[in-house]
Amino acid sequence: MQLPVKVGIAAGSAFVFFLTVGFVVFPKMITSQVKKMTALKPGNEIRDMFIKIPFYLDFRIFMFNISNPDGIQNGEKPIVQQVGPFCYEEWKVKVGVEDIEEEDMLMYNQTDTFLPANWPGCVDPDTMVTIPHPMILGLVNAVTIQKPGALSLLNKAIKSIYENPSNIFLTAKAKDILFDGIVIKCGIKDFAGKAICSQLKSALPNLNENDLIFSLLGAKNGTAGKRFQVYRGVKNAHQLGEIVKYDNQSVIENWPTKQCNEIHGTDGTIFPPFLTNEEGLVSFSPDLCRSLKAFFVKPENYDGIPAKMFTANLGDSSTNANEKCYCTTPETCLKKGLMDLFKCTGVPIYASLPHFLDADKSYLDGVQGLSPDAEIHQIKILFETTTGSPLYAKKRLQFNMPLNANDKVDLFKTMPSSVLPLFWIEEGVELNNTFTKPLKDLFKIKKIVKIGTWLVMVVSVVLMAGAAYVYFSKSGSANVTPVEKSDTPDNVKNMIHMNMNYGMNDEGHVNPNMTNGDPDKY
Known part of the structure; x- marks a missing residue:
């Protein structure tokens, strides 16, 4: 066999081999290993991290201080000033973990514990702030929706419980409003006060025999939530973390339609590997009683790792037919960017993005002092889709209360119509090198294999072309022996x-x- 033929065969074999290994065998091997690594199977490192996240999440709270409480009481537009952040370490642990082997499922309850933190830029939690009193404003709004006939009784109870207040606002330390609690004195004797306090006692913890205590977030601190049942992803990696049941139910019962009551996605602490841009990141939020989809925005890079940016919003139930079921009634839908949580929480509170980002302009016009900025107020997730790893996440949400005039309650007769922002939270994580190094190593190996594969394939093509040229050049020629010139040969x-x-x-x-x-x- 001639040398060019041997070279061509060797080069062709190398081309086919590296093509097969680099583009078929190696990717399948990576896929198989990722599926094994990410499954929530006992003994897997990912499962241990899923059950107890080995680091805290940054939890920051920004409150809106009311600058003109007396003016609002007389009908002026509310003026607010953002105060914060008040900083906390958020530790996530799943308790009551139980495997269902035959169905490849896992059951657990989620517990979030908040510990005060003093990072650079954080504000002293003893700072005094003025906000609408959640119990006064909340009660008036709730009774107006559910039992408007009881507003006269409530008007008397407010005067009794809060000792004839001059306005509806509360001034207290931020830490008391957020976690430690505000005292509600229920040792009163009049009928109206006792009637309202008896209702409150079923919803608020007791401080002592007579008094109750209320805080915005204290009830969540260290308290196990309702039970989740999810797929472990051992049999089907694409189902990893997908919720099967919440609170022992496959659907919730807060909304009027089946579509809005369906539970989709994960609990937000884990996602399946190999998600596509179109699938997005879908998670179920118990605080909102709904699933939200974070959609793909653009490719990005995080600490040298190829990532994709995703974001989410609350939609527009006033125009989107698929979201109409989130309205309190079909005729009372909130405008773009806000969601009424009354049917979810039993409290007349509205959710939005911070500073009414991406919300209807009327909400922003109703309050002075807000400055929406996408860079610091949007939901932002940098996600590595091969392994299903969130590398960077800033989940942001604002809570607001409606404010309207009400002739049957003395303190509300001259109120302006507005949506008052109370506070917004930012739950954040940014993985450090300890947790990104395995991903960096994986992508380094993939890059080396990719470059090596292309290099060998290019060299193989060049060698095949060279061998073919030499071979065909020789096959088209003949040997000629020269003759010496002479007069007579x-x-x-x-x-x-x-x-x-x-x-x-x-x-x-x-x-x-x-x-x-x-x-x-x-």
Whole structure:
């Protein structure tokens, strides 16, 4: 076998081998290993991290201080000033973990614990702030929706419980409003006050025999939530973390339609690997009683790791037919960017993005002092889709309360119509090198294999082309022996001499076959 043929065969074999390994075998091997690594199977490192996240999440709270409480009481537009952040470490732990092997499922309750933190830029939690009193404003709004006939009774109860307040606002330390609690004195004797307090006692913790205590977030601190049942992803990696049941139900019952009551996605602490841009990041939020989809925005890079940016919003139930079921009634839908949580929490509170980002302009116009900025107020997730790893996340949400005039409650007769922002939270995580190094190593290996594969394939193609050129060049040629130039070549002389002798016999006589021995005849 000629050398060019051998070279061509070797180069072609290398091309096919590396094509197969680099683009078929190696990706399948990576896929298989990722599926094994991410499954919530006992003994897996990912499962241990899922059950107890080994680091805290940054939890920051920004409150809106009311600058003109007396002016609002007389009908002025609310003026607010953002105060914060008040900072906390958020530790997430799943308790009551139970496997259902035959169905490849896992059950647990989520517990969030908040510990005060003093990072650079954080504000002292003893700072005094003024906000609408959540219990006064909340009660008036709730009774107006559910039992408007009881507003006169409530008007008397407010005067009794809060000792004839001059306005509806609360001034207290931020830490008391957020976690430690505000005292509600319920040791009163009048009928209206006792009637309202009896209702509150079923919803608020007791401080002592007579008094109750209320805070915005204290009830969540260290308290196990309702039970989740999710897929472990051992049999089907694409189902990893997908919620099967919440609170022992496959659907919730807060909304009027099946579509809005369906539970989709994960609990937000884990996602399946190999998600596509179109699938997005879908998670169920118990605080909102709904699933939200974070949609793909653009490719990005995080600490040298290829990532994709996703974001989410609360939609527009006033125009989107698929979101109409989140309205309190079909006729009372909130405008773009706000969601009424009354049917979810039993409290008339509205959710939005911070500073009414991406919300209808009327909400922003109803309050002075807000400045929406996408860079610091949007939901932002940098996600690595191969392994399903959130690398960077800033989940942001604002809570607001409606404010309207009400002739049946003395403190509300001259109120302006507005949506008052109370506070917004930011739950954040930014993975450090300890947790990004395995991903960096994975992408480094993938990059080396990719470059090596392409390099060998290019060299193989060049060698095949070179071998073909040499082979076909040789097969189309012939060897030619050059002849020396002379007046009478020796071979011609010898031929003449041979022919001259051909007419004689060995004794020098003429050959009888030759007439007259004349060679010229022939």
